[in-house]
Amino acid sequence: MLQHTFIHAEGVGPATERKLWSAGLHSWDHFLAQHRDGQLPLRNLSRLAPVLEESRSALARSDVGFFASRLKSADQWRMYREFSAQAAFVDIETTGLSHDFDEITIIGLYAGGTFHSFVKGQNLEQFPRVAADYPLVITFNGAQFDLPFLKRRFPSFAPAAHLDLRYPLTHLGYRGGLKLIERRLGIIRPAHLQEVDGYEAVHLWNRHRRGEAGALEKLLDYCRHDVLNMRPLAERVATEMPERAGFPNIK
Numbered sequence: 001m002l003q004h005t006f007i008h009a010e011g012v013g014p015a016t017e018r019k020l021w022s023a024g025l026h027s028w029d030h031f032l033a034q035h036r037d038g039q040l041p042l043r044n045l046s047r048l049a050p051v052l053e054e055s056r057s058a059l060a061r062s063d064v065g066f067f068a069s070r071l072k073s074a075d076q077w078r079m080y081r082e083f084s085a086q087a088a089f090v091d092i093e094t095t096g097l098s099h100d101f102d103e104i105t106i107i108g109l110y111a112g113g114t115f116h117s118f119v120k121g122q123n124l125e126q127f128p129r130v131a132a133d134y135p136l137v138i139t140f141n142g143a144q145f146d147l148p149f150l151k152r153r154f155p156s157f158a159p160a161a162h163l164d165l166r167y168p169l170t171h172l173g174y175r176g177g178l179k180l181i182e183r184r185l186g187i188i189r190p191a192h193l194q195e196v197d198g199y200e201a202v203h204l205w206n207r208h209r210r211g212e213a214g215a216l217e218k219l220l221d222y223c224r225h226d227v228l229n230m231r232p233l234a235e236r237v238a239t240e241m242p243e244r245a246g247f248p249n250i251k
Contacts, residue, residue, distance in 0.1 A: 001079075001081040001247075002059060002081070005071075006020050006031075006048065008070035012048070017246075023041050025040075028056055032049060032052055032053065054066075062083070064083050064161045068136075080234055081238055083135075085112070087111065087134060087136040087137070087234075089111065089139070090227065091108045091139065091227045091230075092104050092146045093106040093108075093219060093223055103120065103153075105120045106119055106205070107124065107127050108223035109127070110224075118130075119216070119220075128156055128157050136161045137161070139230075140164070140226075140233070142164050143166075168237045169236075169237060172236075174236075178230075185233070187232060192218065193221060201223075204219040
């Protein structure tokens with residue numbers, strides 16, 4: 001996906017990118033080959049060559065931050081295909097909605113086929129160490145909720161890139177909360193989690209604190225499904241957004 005992206009270059013917007021594609025300049029390699037041969041359709045396009053050379057080097061060394069700093073938040077989805085192996089799906093549970101007064105109770109992290117859970121009073125402090133291995137963090141509504149909580153709780157937590165799935169999914173017409181979108185796409189949670197939402201998650205934590213057997217296990221299972229179910233949503237975004245953005249027909 002990234003090798004067909006040009007809007008990370010200064011002065012290139014969506015309209016100019018589509019013009020490049022329409023001119024047959026579908027990838028960095030093709031652009032740079034045309035540049036070397038002096039066959040670019042417009043001379044002023046030569047200014048893009050240095051950043052595309054730098055982009056190839058950054059991709060070769062898996063430099064997520066290089067692209068994250070050059071792509072607008074609405075275009076971070078373009079990094080998913082190339083950097084999915086370095087991505088962690090993250091979701092938190094809290095005692096409430098206030099970043100200033102409420103606390104994180106559970107953090108779920110899914111990466112490399114493994115689910116990691118971090119629980120207040122047990123191993124919550126280990127989260128930054130594990131998360132540091134994954135420069136691309138993927139959330140649903142994390143820009144508004146999860147990341148402010150995490151950055152307040154762990155000031156050193158600073159992922160190189162953040163993809164909030166809520167926004168590209170909304171752009172594709174998938175509106176609403178995570179569970180609503182899951183159901184629309186045929187992702188069905190187990191029966192014991194059907195009625196659990198963020199409000200109930202708070203109650204589960206409080207019931208666990210009161211010593212109720214099974215409350216914590218249910219809350220952890222709820223969080224686990226939150227992060228696991230983000231992966232097919234990310235795949236949906238990576239499949240449908242290129243067509244919406246006008247990408248050339250690339251295999």
